[in-house]
Amino acid sequence: MIRCLFALSLGTLAASVLGDALTGAPFYRTLFFVSITAASVGLTLVLIGSAAGSAVGAPPKKVAQAKAEGRTTLARVTGIRATGSSVNDQPVCEIELLVVPRQGRGPYRTTLRRIVNLARLPSMQPGAVLVVTQLDADRPEVAIDDAPDPDWVRRAADDRQVREVATAEPWEAPRRGRSANGILHIPFVVFPVLAVVGFGVALYPAWDEVGRLVQTRSIDAVRAEHDAAAAAETSMFTPGNLAPAVDALLALSGPDVVQVYVYDQHVSVTAPTSHGATTTDEWEFADGEATHTGPSLIQPEPEDVSRGLFDASALDWAAFPALHDETERLTGIDDADDPSFFVERQVITGEKPSAPLVRTYVEDAYHDGSVDYSVDGEVVDMWGGAPSSEAAAAEEQDGA
Incomplete structure (x- = not known):
């Protein structure tokens, strides 16, 4: 029985190494430590059993x-x-x-x-x-x-x-199910079968990645694809993810906010510390949970707090992530790094605050650009971008 458990633990140990390489999932890191401990203990017991098991006298x-x-x-x-x-x-x-x-x-x-x-x-x-x-x-x-x-x-x-008696022929009888001391003999073929079973069961959660590995024969390529898929699954730019995240934040901060900043993997809200307050705090949604992170590092002028407030619960948050793709088109900057945008009123001293704007910014290794939209998705302003892009042309026209 100990040999059977040892074979299973070897199979799960191998699976944990491959599963971690393919997915990086915490499950496989935990499984690695559990299986390597089990394999070490099993090996010790197998060696002890091999040394002493057959030496135990018959019943x-x-x-x-x-x-x-x-x-x-x-x-x-x-x-x-x-x-x-x-x-x-x-x-x-x-x-x-x-x-x-x-x-x-x-x-x-x-x-x-x-x-x-x-x-x-x-x-x-x-x-x-x-x-x-x-x-x-x-x-x-x-x-x-x-x-x-x-x-x-x-x-x-x-x-x-x-x-x-000078000599005699050795008597080699076939091995039977149990030895003379009562220990059950398990056919050797059972152990590799158990190792394969342990390997397969442990790798079942990563079966899709294993299939891609068989096709591509590249662990790095499969891992990159897995990480990209995992990031997309939780990205605020994936349809259906942003609106629930904002709802969770507004349940803590209240609907009237100064700014909402949307990043790829988290969302932050700046809002009055309490109703009517002239100081602001921060709330953040990350890893599926909304939390109050404390006072804003940079506090606005007291009068700007009330002037910058807008009702975030009235906006269609599900529609905003698509504006990032539109910004890439308008600026001619494809595959921009670290997508993000923020929603706020434009507050200028002596002027009436603007309606809430969706303010986007993109950049790559050579250019950067920005496009402001109304909450209905209409372009309000844009600048920068690659030469010959719509944003660059608009900036040139405004400066003429």
Whole structure:
């Protein structure tokens, strides 16, 4: 069972590494630490089990039954070697025996692995005759009797027959479901199958990315595509995302605000600290949650607060993200970096505040430009942009 769990943990460990490379999802980072811990513990237990599992003696009931059926006999030690493992400071040894059954099959050679008490090690050197019990008449496995009856002790001491058997053929019986000590033997093919199962189940959440990896054979390309899709899913410029975010903010700040700033992955609102206040605070929506972040870093002139207020709940926020694409067209700046826009009144001392404007700004490595729209999407003003763009032409005309 430990080997099965170890195989599963190896599969999930491999999946966590690939899943993290393809998606960067926190799930796979957590799975990595869980699976590597499980694999380390499993490996330790497997090594301990390999060293000691086969060295554990046969079940006492099985030995007693074999004795009752008359399968106690003598065997000569033909070789003994340490495996390099130990249990409770006692060495685990492989002991080669030449067994002479009293009935049925003739002499045969077999090897058993067991823990040898250091005090008994001298009595198990090659040439020593031991009392053993053949556990099954049709199989070669034997158990060394550590406390034989006095009669068998005398037989072992006086024996000449077993000592005089020069050699015998090894008896290699097919492996069965359980070993002589009762441990279940699982076919080796089961372990890679379990590893594949663990790998597949753990990678199921990233199955689409795995499919693209098979097609593109590039982890970097799949990761870039995944990140782009994930960013688009939460982007304020994706249809349907902005309006709920603004609604969540206005539920905290109130509908009358001074400014709403929309970024790709978050939205911020500047509004009076409280109803009628001449100071302003900030509220932010990010990662699906609206929070009050505290006072504005730059406080407006007291009289500008009331002059700049507008009812943000009355605006069609779902329509504004598309204005960014229109700004790219008007300025001739495609694929602008870090899309954003803000909504505010234009407040100039001595002049009447404007109606709320949607103010957009775009730039790339060579040019920048800006377009102001009414909340109905009409162009109010524009400047900058690439040469020969509509925005550049409008700015040139205004300056003429």
